[in-house]
Amino acid sequence: MSSQQKQINALVSLLGDEDINIRRVARNRLKAFGAPALNVLNEVVYSDSEGRIRIEAKSILEEIRISSLLAKFERLQEKEIFDLEAAVLLLDQVAYPDLDSEDIAAKLDQLAESAGELIANIKDSIKRVEFFNHYFFVKQGFKGNRDAYYDPQNSYINCVLERKTGIPISLSVVYMFVARRLDLPIFGVCFPGHFLLKYVSGNKLFFIDAFNGGLILSIQDCERFSQRMGFELKRSHLKTATPDKIFSRILRNLIKIYQQQDDQHMLTNLKEIFYDFI
Numbered sequence: 001m002s003s004q005q006k007q008i009n010a011l012v013s014l015l016g017d018e019d020i021n022i023r024r025v026a027r028n029r030l031k032a033f034g035a036p037a038l039n040v041l042n043e044v045v046y047s048d049s050e051g052r053i054r055i056e057a058k059s060i061l062e063e064i065r066i067s068s069l070l071a072k073f074e075r076l077q078e079k080e081i082f083d084l085e086a087a088v089l090l091l092d093q094v095a096y097p098d099l100d101s102e103d104i105a106a107k108l109d110q111l112a113e114s115a116g117e118l119i120a121n122i123k124d125s126i127k128r129v130e131f132f133n134h135y136f137f138v139k140q141g142f143k144g145n146r147d148a149y150y151d152p153q154n155s156y157i158n159c160v161l162e163r164k165t166g167i168p169i170s171l172s173v174v175y176m177f178v179a180r181r182l183d184l185p186i187f188g189v190c191f192p193g194h195f196l197l198k199y200v201s202g203n204k205l206f207f208i209d210a211f212n213g214g215l216i217l218s219i220q221d222c223e224r225f226s227q228r229m230g231f232e233l234k235r236s237h238l239k240t241a242t243p244d245k246i247f248s249r250i251l252r253n254l255i256k257i258y259q260q261q262d263d264q265h266m267l268t269n270l271k272e273i274f275y276d277f278i
Contacts, residue, residue: 008037012044015056027060038064069093070273077276084243085177088250092158094269099158107161108174111140112181119182125204126216129186132179133214140164142171144211152261155254168211169195169250175210188241190249191222193229198240207238248277 011033014026030037044057073090076083085108089101115135122128136142145154145165153159160166160174172188172195179186189196189207196217197208207217217225219238226233241249251274258266271278 004033004036005040008033008040011037012040012053012057016053023056027056030060031064065097066094066269066272073273082243082247084173084247087243087247088157088173091247091251091254091274092156094273095152095156095266096158104158104161108177109181111136111178115178116182125199125201126206128184129199129206129208129214129216132182132184133208133216136175136178137213142166142174142210143213144168144171150257150260152254152257152266155250155257167195167253168209169246169253171210172197172208173246173250175208175214188246189238190241190245191237192226192231194225195249196222198238200240244277251277 008030011026011030014022015030017023017026030041038061041057041061044054045061047054069090073087076086076090085105089099089104092104093099093101115132118135119128119131122131141164142160143165145151145167148154149167153163154165154167155170157170157174157177160170166174169188175197176186176188184199185201186197186199186208189198194209194211197210199206199208205219207219207222209215209217222238223233226237251270255267255270255278258270
């Protein structure tokens with residue numbers, strides 16, 4: 001056994017010490033070791049080690065994981081154009097540590113490939129969207145989750161893809177990711193209380209309600225919709241939402257849900273990683 005390995009093992013044993021200060025020093029030194037310590041800590045988590053040691057090891061691994069996600073998100077923010085798809089996949093990994101981002105991207109690619117075969121020869125804008133809607137909402141079965149609207153899984157893209165159900169913004173985002181792969185000019189709209197999509201190309205402009213089966217709406221329909229919801233429609237309500245604004249809205253929705261559930265663990269992690277967007 002190497003000298004380094006002996007040091008790591010000794011520090012791991014100190015995680016079971018009754019003195020909190022000794023445990024704190026051991027935690028910090030183990031984190032400083034990096035990868036060699038991670039391997040040992042992972043083994044401890046899945047071993048029959050003393051309960052306190054296992055709990056401390058699991059906590060250290062979680063701290064390292066969250067720090068890693070924070071670093072990835074900070075690098076994402078440095079890019080000139082905010083990558084919404086990359087951001088929501090990082091958000092998914094907060095709740096689902098074993099998520100394979102490449103697998104999610106492959107699922108979106110497959111959806112786009114199949115949908116593309118249906119709309120390839122259709123020239124009319126509305127017809128293209130109608131055929132895309134039929135594929136997305138009828139053949140694939142995506143729908144709004146009316147029975148469990150405030151289930152946090154509705155806000156995670158990997159869950160939406162797996163369960164084929166979500167809330168307006170998450171369904172819209174999946175729809176938009178697939179549409180983007182097909183060069184369909186579809187964008188998000190942060191409509192008050194109900195996220196929408198809009199199709200903009202030349203003199204063609206109409207809106208799409210992903211939560212209600214891809215219902216196509218005119219501006220007049222949006223006006224009636226706003227009246228039913230109790231507010232007067234303003235031009236700003238129909239503006240194209242920037243990717244960072246869409247991500248912020250997804251995040252704030254999740255924060256509200258976890259606040260209602262008093263899930264302090266998830267609230268702490270989300271606020272630590274995405275503090276600039278809350």
